[in-house]
Amino acid sequence: MSVIFGYPVWIxxxxxxxxxxxxxxxxxKIDLLEVSLEYPxxxxxxxxxxxxxxxxxxxxxxxxxxxxxxxxxxxxPYTVLDQAILDVIISSYEFLVREGAVPEYIVVHPYTxxxxxxxxxxxxxxxxxxxxxxxxxxxxxxxxxLENLTKGFAGEITYLVESINGLxxxxxxxxxxxxxxxxxxxxxxxxxxFYDYLDEVVDVLRDTMVPVIHIHDVDRLNREHLLxxxxxxxxxRIYKSIAKLNPRFIVYEIFRSNKIKPSIEKIAGIIGEQAxxxxxxxx
Numbered sequence: 001m002s003v004i005f006g007y008p009v010w011i012x013x014x015x016x017x018x019x020x021x022x023x024x025x026x027x028x029k030i031d032l033l034e035v036s037l038e039y040p041x042x043x044x045x046x047x048x049x050x051x052x053x054x055x056x057x058x059x060x061x062x063x064x065x066x067x068x069x070x071x072x073x074x075x076x077p078y079t080v081l082d083q084a085i086l087d088v089i090i091s092s093y094e095f096l097v098r099e100g101a102v103p104e105y106i107v108v109h110p111y112t113x114x115x116x117x118x119x120x121x122x123x124x125x126x127x128x129x130x131x132x133x134x135x136x137x138x139x140x141x142x143x144x145x146l147e148n149l150t151k152g153f154a155g156e157i158t159y160l161v162e163s164i165n166g167l168x169x170x171x172x173x174x175x176x177x178x179x180x181x182x183x184x185x186x187x188x189x190x191x192x193x194f195y196d197y198l199d200e201v202v203d204v205l206r207d208t209m210v211p212v213i214h215i216h217d218v219d220r221l222n223r224e225h226l227l228x229x230x231x232x233x234x235x236x237r238i239y240k241s242i243a244k245l246n247p248r249f250i251v252y253e254i255f256r257s258n259k260i261k262p263s264i265e266k267i268a269g270i271i272g273e274q275a276x277x278x279x280x281x282x283x
Contacts, residue, residue: 003282004062005275006032006251007267011041014048021264022059028272034064034107034251035096039071042095053099063101064212064249065142068092069109074132075153075163076112077124086135093140103142105212105249107173108133110146110154110163125153129163137169145173145212150181150224157201161208171209174201174245176238177216177224177253184222195234198241211248215274225256228270235274239281250278 007030009018025033033056041049056063067089074085089108096103110129116122129146137144146160153159157172157179164170179201183194191197215238217231218224228235252271255262 003247003278004031004249005029005271005278006034006062006064006249007271008034008036008066008251008253008255009052010036010038011045011048014052018264019052019055021268022055022061024265024268026059026061028268029275030268030271032062032064032104032249032251034066035101035103036066037092037095038068042092046095049095050099053096053101057099057101062249063096063103064105064107064251065093065096065103066107067109069111072109073112074108075110075125075129077114077121077128079128082128082132082135086132086139089136090139093142105143105145105173106136106140107145107147107212108136109149110160111149112153114153116153116159122153122159126159126163130167133164133167133170137167143209143211144170146170147173147175147214148178148182149175150178150222151185155182155186157204161204164208171211172205173212173214174205174210174242174247175214175253176233176242177214177218180218180233181222181224184218184220195237195241198238202241202244205245210245213242213245213247213250214253215250216253219258223256223258225253227254227257227262227267228252228274230258236277236281239278243282247282250275250282 072085133144183197217226217228217233219231
């Protein structure tokens with residue numbers, strides 16, 4: 001089964017007139033849109049969201065859901081917050097379902113600001129994260145994916161793997177850009193190169209389901225989500241490494257530039273070019 005390429009859409013995509021550009025995305029072999037539902041969606045301006053979902057369905061895109069994350073510490077050890085956090089994420093999922101667009105997966109940010117190395121904090125965070133992920137999986141029909149972040153608890157891949165170990169409906173969304181930013185900030189002195197670190201992470205994930213990989217460029221100042229080519233990452237080396245994980249979807253989270261205001265046309269062209277290279281390494 002060949003890899004499917006995707007692009008994220010959010011409320012700002014309406015301003016960028018993405019509704020008139022879906023044909024362009026399809027021409028560049030972009031067949032999945034990862035819908036990011038962050039406030040005010042799906043609580044306000046739902047007519048715009050419904051219009052987006054309708055167009056996406058008409059053009060036969062596959063759908064992923066990037067769950068809300070701002071203000072939502074999904075990995076917090078405070079159990080009293082469980083229901084509120086889950087209610088927000090589930091409401092986003094249920095809106096898509098009501099619109100007839102059941103997402104193939106749900107990406108969540110396993111975020112917490114708590115210190116990891118005090119008393120039993122790490123264990124409490126993992127237990128809370130696992131409990132919420134089980135509950136979320138029970139309320140949806142989509143696989144739940146924990147995305148690695150750039151620092152803190154969710155920056156450590158082994159913690160995320162431990163949190164979902166043995167769960168059938170949970171996996172990892174590997175964000176290579178986040179991984180690179182963490183490497184640059186904390187780990188560069190321990191490895192010969194970022195690609196050695198990436199290979200180590202891939203080995204850690206070999207027995208874990210990793211159906212989705214996020215791709216974006218990162219520069220030496222750790223600015224992320226850059227257009228590919230504006231940062232320091234070597235993507236042919238990245239594709240060769242992540243091919244071992246047999247990803248189903250590669251989502252290009254590229255929407256920033258230090259040089260230009262990137263248009264959908266520019267971004268789609270970059271994705272199309274990168275997709276051609278990715279297919280050489282990932283089958």
